[in-house]
Structure formats: C-alpha cells, structure tokens
Amino acid sequence: MVGVALGIAAIAATLAMAAGCVLPERARVVWVGILTAASATAGGVAGIAVLAGSARFTANYPDLLPLGGIRIEFDALSAIFTVAAALVAVPASIYGIGYGLHGPSSRPVQVAYPLLVWSLMMVPAAGNVTGLVVLWELMAISSLILVLAEHQHNPEARTAAQWYAVVTHLSLLAIVVALLILAHGAGGESFAAMRSGAGRLGPGVTSVVFLLALLGFGAKAGVVPVHVWLPRAHPEAPSHVSALMSGAMVKLGIYGVVRVGWDLLGGGPGWWGAVVLIVGLASAMFGILHALLASDLKRLLAYSTTENVGLIFIGIGAAGLFASTGNRPLAAVALAAALLHVINHAAFKGLLFLGAGSIHSATGTRDLDSLGGLARRMPVTAATFAVGALAIAALPPLNGFVSEWLLLQSLVHSLPSKAVAVAVAMPVAVAVVALVGGLVAATFVKAFGTAFLAMPRSVEAEQAHESPRTMQIGLVALAGMCVALALAPTVLAEPLRRATVAVAGLSSGRPIHTNGVYLQLSGIQAGLSPLLLATGLGVMMVVALAVVRRRRVHHTVRDIPAWGCGRTLQTARMEYTATSFAEPLQRVFDDVLHPEIDVDVDHRTESRHYIEAIRYRRQTRDAFEQRLYLPLLGVVRRAGDAARRVQNGSIHRYLTFSLITLIVVLIAAR
Amino acid sequence: MSKTAFVQLLDLAAGLVLVISFAALWLRRLATVARMIAVQGLALAAVAAVIGIYEHESELVGVAVLVGILRAGVLPGLIRRAVRAGDELREVESIINVPASLLAASALTLVSYATTRDVVALSPAPQVRAIPLGIAVVLIGMLMIVTRRKAVLQMMAVLMIDNGIALVMFLGTSGVPLAIELGIASDVLLAVFILQVLTNRIRTKFGGTDLDQLRALRD
Structure with a gap:
C-alpha cells in the first residue's frame, strides 16, 4: 500500500515533468498543476498510511546509483514530514495553475516545480547517505531554479539566488561530512547500519558529527545565524513555491537534526539539547x-x-x-x-x-x-x-x-x-x-x-x-x-x-x-x-x-455622522501604515535592531517655515549579515585579489609554475 | 656488436642528446638552434638504432629509421620554414641571460640525476643508467620554454621535451612497438603543425612572436 502510493507519486511527478517539457504554454501550466497535485496526494496517502499504523516501508535499489545505491526507509517520523510537504503541495499545485497562467509559466519553472514537490516528499524517506544526499541536492537545485523564476523582471531574484546557492551548497558540505564521518565510524552507510553502529564512535566524534549536522541542516531550516538566505530567497520565489519552501523545505532541516541527532546517533549529552534550545x-x-x-x-x-x-x-x-x-x-x-x-x-x-x-x-x-x-x-x-x-x-x-x-x-x-x-x-x-x-x-x-x-x-x-x-x-x-x-x-x-x-x-x-x-x-x-x-x-x-x-x-437606532474633529474628509494618507504601526515597537527594540532611519524635509523656496514634503524611510539591516557575513565575504574577496597577483597573464610565469611543479613533484615523489 | 662497444656507443649517443640541449640554450641564432634540434633528433635515432642492433630487434631499427626521418628531417624542416617566414633571426633578449640559463640547466641535470637514483638502482643495464639524461633533457626543454620570448623558440623547446620523453622511452623499455612510435610521431607532427599555424597568426596579428606582449590580452 505504502510502496504503491510512493510509486504512484514518483510516476505522477515524472509525468508532470514531461508535461512541463513538451506541452504548449497554457496546457503545460494546467497539466503540471494537476499531475503535481496527484503526485503530492499519493505521497500524502503513503504518509498517512504509515502514520495510521501500516508497517514502515523499506526498499533497496542498490543498482540505481554508484556508491551505495538508494535505500528507502519510510517510517512514522519520515511520514510526518512527507505529510507536511503533501499538505502544502496539493493546494499549492492547484493554486499554481491560476498563478502560472498569469505569471511564471516557462519550461524550466514548470519542470522544476514537480521535481521540487517530489523531492520534498522523498527526502525524509531516504534510508542511506547516498539517497539522502542525492534527493537533498535535487530539492536544492530545483528550488534554486524556482527562486530564479522571475529573474528577468526582478534583479533582486539574482542576488537572492546567489545567497541561496552559496548557503545551500556549504550546508550540503557540512551534512555530507557529518554523515560520512558517521558512516565510516559505524561501518555502513545505510541508516540501519549507522543506527546500530553509532555506539562505536567516541563521544568527541559523535559531538562533532552532531554539530556539523546541526550546522548543515540548520542552514536549510533557516535558523540564526545561518538564516541569511531565507528572507532573501523566499520573497523572490513565485508565491506557491515560497509556500512550499516555507511550509515544507525548511522543515526538512528540522527533520535532519532530529534524524541524525536523536535517531541515528541515539541522542547525546544534555548540551546538545541546550545548543538546539538556544538556537531556537x-x-x-x-x-x-x-x-x-x-x-x-x-x-x-x-x-x-x-x-x-x-x-x-x-x-x-x-x-x-x-x-x-x-x-x-x-x-x-x-x-x-x-x-x-x-x-x-x-x-x-x-x-x-x-x-x-x-x-x-x-x-x-x-x-x-x-x-x-x-x-x-x-x-x-x-x-x-x-x-x-x-x-x-x-x-x-x-x-x-x-x-x-x-x-x-x-x-x-x-x-x-x-x-x-x-x-x-x-x-x-x-x-x-x-x-x-x-x-x-x-x-x-x-x-x-x-x-x-x-x-x-x-x-x-x-x-x-x-x-x-x-x-x-x-x-x-x-x-x-x-x-x-x-x-x-x-x-x-x-x-x-x-x-x-x-x-x-x-x-x-x-x-x-x-x-x-x-x-x-x-x-x-x-x-x-x-x-x-x-x-x-x-x-x-x-x-x-x-x-x-x-x-x-x-x-431605536439612529444613524448620524460622527463628529470629525473638524476634519471634513478622511483620506488614505491619514491611516496607519505598516511602518507607522510598528513604530512604537520599533522604539522599544531600538537597541537590538538599530534600524536606519532617514527623514528628509523639503522646505518651500519662499519660506523655511513652510514644509513642502517629508520623506521618512526606515530600513532594518540584518545584524548577522552586516557583522558576520559581509566581513567574511570581504576576507574572501581580498584573498581572491591577492591570488590575482599570481595570475598576471604572463605566459612565461604560468609555464614557470608548471616547471617548478614538475621539479617539486620529482623531488617529493622520489 | 660487443658489450663494450654497445655501452660506449649508447653513452655517446645519449650524452649527445643532452649536450645538444645545452647548445640549444647557448646559441642565439634561431636557424642554428633549429639545426641543433635536428642533430638531437639524429642522436635520438642513433640511440634507438644502437639498442636495436645490439639486441637484434629489427623492429626497433625500423623505429630508429622512422625517428630519424621525422625528428631530424620533417619536424626541423617545418621549424626552419617558420623561422624563414619571420624576419626575426635571433632571440634578442631572453628572460634570463645565457650564462644564467646554462647554470640553471646544470642544476636541472643534477636534479634529474638526484631524483632518478632509485630508478637507476633497479637494474644494472647501461640503458637504465642513462635514463637521467632523458629526464634532464625534458627539464631543460621546459626551462627553454620558460625563459625564451620568441614563439618559434618555444616550438623548438616543445620538440626538445618530446625528444627527452622519447629518449626515456627507448632507454626504459628497451624496444617500443612500431605502432606506438607511429602514434606518438603523428601526435608530435600534428602539434608542430598547430604551433606553426598559431605562430603565423600571432605574427600577422601582432607583428612579432614575442609572447610577453600577449600579456595585454588578459581579462
């Protein structure tokens, strides 16, 4: 039952991708929406079946990929996250039909969308390191394409996608290293082997694995201080994709922390919980x-x-x-x-x-x-x-x-x-x-x-x-x-x-x-x-x-106009705006947030006592971005500039490098 | 051929390959350097021929003839054409001057002897004892690429490197199948053709083949 449902989900997602590839524009949007909704429904059914008491579903496809192949282990914890993804994906796909007909309907977007939905549902079902990493990357890449969906009208989307791509790749690095250390120590890369062999790792190694996993998965979950991509990427993606990213994708970071920290590693010292609590x-x-x-x-x-x-x-x-x-x-x-x-x-x-x-x-x-x-x-x-x-x-x-x-x-x-x-x-x-x-x-x-x-x-x-x-x-x-x-x-x-x-x-x-x-x-x-x-x-x-x-x-009720305090009309300019509504609270948290406030006052040319216009602009900069990431990027850039001095364009210098390398290799390998 | 004669002839031919590398660094006239490369090819063919005759391998003698035709005839001929096509007769100023490059070449020869000691220790055969010569020729060829400005000289340096590699091959394997040597030969021929065409293009575009002027093409 669970296996059949997961199979249907995969087939429907494949059909949706094919539809996104071949069909003409209007039909493409409609069919991608319908088929993706069907795929998400099937995934949700599989999840609900496991949560309702079906036995956990395991499958092994050793020849699907080099290294360990792909293993599927779909238990109740996976099912919670798959159901959460399906819960957003079904309405979002239907919504996407109407949204895409007036918005992003290009082929890459319509192909990446079903792929994102399917990988969101399948990441929690992965049962070995290879499977998890491959599905995780599919999810990251398809969501990156979708963040870029509107880049032609919106240059902000490109910056957002850059931040997202960098953070997501660095986080993958942390995750892969953590899982490889764990797999090496436990003597197997399937989750079952890691679970039973995790005891063989020393406490120090276990903590390193946990902290790396927390860093990597935490970046996907968007927790401080590795959240910087999130407030950039989510707004720039098409809205039904934002819904998926916020509703389902960041949750997979949470899934990863729970799965690795308290399932595969089987829990650890109290400070693990304390660190997660403080981050939270x-x-x-x-x-x-x-x-x-x-x-x-x-x-x-x-x-x-x-x-x-x-x-x-x-x-x-x-x-x-x-x-x-x-x-x-x-x-x-x-x-x-x-x-x-x-x-x-x-x-x-x-x-x-x-x-x-x-x-x-x-x-x-x-x-x-x-x-x-x-x-x-x-x-x-x-x-x-x-x-x-x-x-x-x-x-x-x-x-x-x-x-x-x-x-x-x-x-x-x-x-x-x-x-x-x-x-x-x-x-x-x-x-x-x-x-x-x-x-x-x-x-x-x-x-x-x-x-x-x-x-x-x-x-x-x-x-x-x-x-x-x-x-x-x-x-x-x-x-x-x-x-x-x-x-x-x-x-x-x-x-x-x-x-x-x-x-x-x-x-x-x-x-x-x-x-x-x-x-x-x-x-x-x-x-x-x-x-x-x-x-x-x-x-x-x-x-x-x-x-x-x-x-x-x-x-008896009489309707009479209220006294307008001498005002004769009410215009939109008299209303609270979002900025002014938050202003009192902004004052309270002024010392924490340090918002930048510009007030420009234009006077009339005739007299300084009459004001032509007042402009008020408030901008809240992300403290982590300003104090942590931009200095870090500055260091990287300076290192790059220093490296440019080595690469000065002279062919002779490049050839000298290879001669020196050859000599060094000869001497070193002797 | 007696053993002594074989050792003497082999050492002479292989030593000649190295000495000519030094000569190529020392000489300034492009046409003379091209002639040196041709002589080097001839010496290389002699190495192959000596080994072939001593070990009674007719195939290796055939290879020697092929090497002689290609490396002493065809390739230097192509280079001479490239030299004649340009009006540059000499390397005007190299990156480091001639005495310094000769010193560097000696140092490289030392390096090659020092690093191949384990290889030489593997076998008492006279061929194996001469392997450091080949490595030294390769290194000196690279030194020539690095320190010379004219593209034509660098073509010759590429040939010199290839001669060095071929020398190591003859000495180390005692007998290369004809098929492999044919493949290598056609590769080198092709490379020299391409280099010649490129040199001509550089010359027509920039009026000379001084590679340092290409630095402006960066970014």
Whole structure:
C-alpha cells in the first residue's frame, strides 16, 4: 500500500515533468498543476498510511546509483514530514495553475516545480547517505531554479539566488561530512547500519558529527545565524513555491537534526539539547523582531518562518534536555509539540504565502505601505488570510494554538526539576515563547490590518480584483486544513506517538492520551479539548451577537455622522501604515535592531517655515549579515585579489609554475 | 656488436642528446638552434638504432629509421620554414641571460640525476643508467620554454621535451612497438603543425612572436 502510493507519486511527478517539457504554454501550466497535485496526494496517502499504523516501508535499489545505491526507509517520523510537504503541495499545485497562467509559466519553472514537490516528499524517506544526499541536492537545485523564476523582471531574484546557492551548497558540505564521518565510524552507510553502529564512535566524534549536522541542516531550516538566505530567497520565489519552501523545505532541516541527532546517533549529552534550545530561542526572537518591522509582506512571512522554526527548535532542544535528565515522558511531549507544529506551520504558513501571492498578482506589489482596503475587493483572499493570521498568532480555535499550547505545557511542567540547566533554561524559554507570541500577534495585526482593512493607499490596491478560481481553491483548502487540524488534534495523538517512538533518543510511551475529544498529556496534569473550546467560543459569539441584536431591537437606532474633529474628509494618507504601526515597537527594540532611519524635509523656496514634503524611510539591516557575513565575504574577496597577483597573464610565469611543479613533484615523489 | 662497444656507443649517443640541449640554450641564432634540434633528433635515432642492433630487434631499427626521418628531417624542416617566414633571426633578449640559463640547466641535470637514483638502482643495464639524461633533457626543454620570448623558440623547446620523453622511452623499455612510435610521431607532427599555424597568426596579428606582449590580452 505504502510502496504503491510512493510509486504512484514518483510516476505522477515524472509525468508532470514531461508535461512541463513538451506541452504548449497554457496546457503545460494546467497539466503540471494537476499531475503535481496527484503526485503530492499519493505521497500524502503513503504518509498517512504509515502514520495510521501500516508497517514502515523499506526498499533497496542498490543498482540505481554508484556508491551505495538508494535505500528507502519510510517510517512514522519520515511520514510526518512527507505529510507536511503533501499538505502544502496539493493546494499549492492547484493554486499554481491560476498563478502560472498569469505569471511564471516557462519550461524550466514548470519542470522544476514537480521535481521540487517530489523531492520534498522523498527526502525524509531516504534510508542511506547516498539517497539522502542525492534527493537533498535535487530539492536544492530545483528550488534554486524556482527562486530564479522571475529573474528577468526582478534583479533582486539574482542576488537572492546567489545567497541561496552559496548557503545551500556549504550546508550540503557540512551534512555530507557529518554523515560520512558517521558512516565510516559505524561501518555502513545505510541508516540501519549507522543506527546500530553509532555506539562505536567516541563521544568527541559523535559531538562533532552532531554539530556539523546541526550546522548543515540548520542552514536549510533557516535558523540564526545561518538564516541569511531565507528572507532573501523566499520573497523572490513565485508565491506557491515560497509556500512550499516555507511550509515544507525548511522543515526538512528540522527533520535532519532530529534524524541524525536523536535517531541515528541515539541522542547525546544534555548540551546538545541546550545548543538546539538556544538556537531556537535566538531564532524565534530574531525572526519575529524583523518580521515586526518588515513592510514587504513576503519578507515579513519569511522572517516569521525563521521565528516558527525557532519555536520548533525550542521544542526539540527542550526534548533533548529532558531526555538527558531522564524525564523521558516530558521529552516525548516536547517532541510531539515540535512535530505537531511542523504540520501546523506547514498549513498556516502555506496559506499565508498563497494569500500574499494573490495580493501580489492582484496589485503587483508586496509593499504593505501601498496596500489597503483589499477586504472588500478580494473577499476570499481576505477571509482565508485572516484564518492564517489567527492561526499563526496561536489564537484559540485554530491550529497554531494547539501546538504552542503543547510546547508551553512541556516547558512549564519541567520546572520542578533537579537539573540546574533545565531549571535555568526553562523559565527563560517560557518567557521568550510568551514574548514571541505577543509580537506575532502584533505583526499579523499589522499585516492583515494594513493590507485588507481601511482605504487603499495606492491606485493598484484600489483596482485590485479577486484572483482566479483555482487560486481561491488552494487558499480555501489550506484554510480548511487549519481549521480541521485545530478541531481534531485528537486524531493526531496516535500518529504523533508513532512518530516520537521512531526517534530512539527521545521516545517513551505515549505523549498524548485522548478519548476522542479531550487531549491529556502523559506525566503532566494538563489537558485540553480543542473541540469543546471551539464550541465554547462559538456559543459565546452567538450569545454576544444575540445580546447586541436584542439591544438593537429594544432601542431605536439612529444613524448620524460622527463628529470629525473638524476634519471634513478622511483620506488614505491619514491611516496607519505598516511602518507607522510598528513604530512604537520599533522604539522599544531600538537597541537590538538599530534600524536606519532617514527623514528628509523639503522646505518651500519662499519660506523655511513652510514644509513642502517629508520623506521618512526606515530600513532594518540584518545584524548577522552586516557583522558576520559581509566581513567574511570581504576576507574572501581580498584573498581572491591577492591570488590575482599570481595570475598576471604572463605566459612565461604560468609555464614557470608548471616547471617548478614538475621539479617539486620529482623531488617529493622520489 | 660487443658489450663494450654497445655501452660506449649508447653513452655517446645519449650524452649527445643532452649536450645538444645545452647548445640549444647557448646559441642565439634561431636557424642554428633549429639545426641543433635536428642533430638531437639524429642522436635520438642513433640511440634507438644502437639498442636495436645490439639486441637484434629489427623492429626497433625500423623505429630508429622512422625517428630519424621525422625528428631530424620533417619536424626541423617545418621549424626552419617558420623561422624563414619571420624576419626575426635571433632571440634578442631572453628572460634570463645565457650564462644564467646554462647554470640553471646544470642544476636541472643534477636534479634529474638526484631524483632518478632509485630508478637507476633497479637494474644494472647501461640503458637504465642513462635514463637521467632523458629526464634532464625534458627539464631543460621546459626551462627553454620558460625563459625564451620568441614563439618559434618555444616550438623548438616543445620538440626538445618530446625528444627527452622519447629518449626515456627507448632507454626504459628497451624496444617500443612500431605502432606506438607511429602514434606518438603523428601526435608530435600534428602539434608542430598547430604551433606553426598559431605562430603565423600571432605574427600577422601582432607583428612579432614575442609572447610577453600577449600579456595585454588578459581579462
């Protein structure tokens, strides 16, 4: 069953690539969308089957590639990530039909897209080093092509692609080195051999493997300080690709850390968890602060991805810490929270990126400061974006709430702990998660408010129109997914148990008990029933509406214009913009972010007391880029310039080099 | 042929190949250097012939005849044509002057003797004892490429390197199949043809074959 579904996924993806290659432009976009959606559906079915209790699927194709061939090991942990990828990929592919008909429909893009979707689903299924590296590279290259999709209109895309290509290749290097050390020490390159042989490595070597894997996979996950490519590449890709990159691709970095650190290596000392926890805390804070100040909608969403990956890392790091102090049940809860957030974030971030794509294709801009008033013009986009914003802000009847609640529960309930590290780290972690939660709410109030409410701030926003039907289907499907995941997390209790059990270094029995309605955490006096909560909220809203109605019926209502404080009209220039909305918070975090602010005042020529125009420009530079990466690039460039002195173009000098080399080789090899 | 005569003749011929390399570095007139390369080819053919006659291998004698025709006749002829086509008669100023290049060549000969001691120790045969000569010719050929400015001289240096390689081949393997020597010969012929054409192009474009002027073509 699982094998058949994975086979269908591969065949459908191949057909989609062929369709992208041969068909004419319009048919190409349609067929690629349909076939890719079919491929993702099949992949999702395979994942769900494993999560629902099918035996894990293994297959071996030793002749497919030189070196070790390709092994497939599809267990419950893989299935979580494959399902998360499929969850975004199906709606994104349908959305891509409408999006591609008015946007990127070139052959390379339409061929790379199915390849990206398929490799996203298959990377977690790889069961040996060769398979993982090959699929990982397919994913990296196809996504790189897609980041470059709009390079002809948009020179920014080229810079973004450069950053992305460099970071992704360096990260692959770290991953390959880590896995090769591990495979060499364990005496085999299949995951099964590595798992059983990891004990033969010394503790020092194990830690080196872990740190290299954390560096490599962390770069893909977009955590601080190796996040620099993410806020550049995600905004420049076509929106359904951004949704895939944010919803599914960065998650594979998380998958890699969990798989290598706590499955193949079987867990390690407590500081592994502490490092992951600190990285997570830093990423969450850093990501949300930048998202708060961003006024480019997709850049905002990209930084918010760094923040959410940070939250997931917090869960994994906490799980590692708990496991090393012997509190296995709590570790399982924290890991379950992280894995649930992987799925939830895939749903709502995919939704938000698709929404941003609809806005972009309707108005031609991503700048929040020139949007506004779209709720009336694009009702479906507005409603679905609102669902996504509520979900990402972790507000109760939606799915973000469930996973963040689980995460906080696991952090809070660790507190009566004897281990010093846990007793110090957890209150800090709780405080950071709480602060981040508040800032996320502010960020998405800003995003939704300035984009959809009030009056349009530009002609483009005024002339916006709702996007085509296929795009709406994608949006509604993902919004429905957010709601479904929110109301029925009890269904996920058993799959999450299977996934946590697959992680040998963290697992214990059953993190979440459920009776169908109520979630009960194991080892903790905490429970939650999202369904009852949602029903309660619904009842409260109905009651509130009824009360208002009653008052209206009993009192006579007169409509009169409000006093305008002497103003006679209201224009869009009087509204809050995204920049001005974030200004108070920018002041609070001024010392952390150091935004560059330019205020230009033009006076009238007649008198200095009359002002013609004021321009306010705020730019937040990425501190890591400024302090870490640009100096590093400077060093590389200087080294390159120094090397140019060796290469001065004289043929005689080059020939001398070869003569000297020959002599040196003769003497050395004697 | 007696053993003593064989050793004497072999050492004479192989030594001649090396001495001519020095002479080619010492001389300035392009036409004379070309003649030196031809003599070197002849000496090389003599090495092959001596080995062939001593070991009664008629095929190697055939190879010697082929080598003589090619390296003492055809290739130097092509070079002479290239020299005559240009109006440059002498190397005006090389990168390092003649005494310095002769000193460097001696040093390279020392290097080749020092580095091939293990090879020589493998066998007491007189052929093997002469292998360092071949290596030294290769190195001196490279030195000539590096230190001379005229493209025509560099063509000759390439031939010298090839002569050195061929010398090592005859000495080290005692008998090369005709087929392999034919292949090598056609390779060298082709290379010299290409070099001649390129030299002509450089001359027509830039009015001379001083390779240092090509530096401006960088970037």
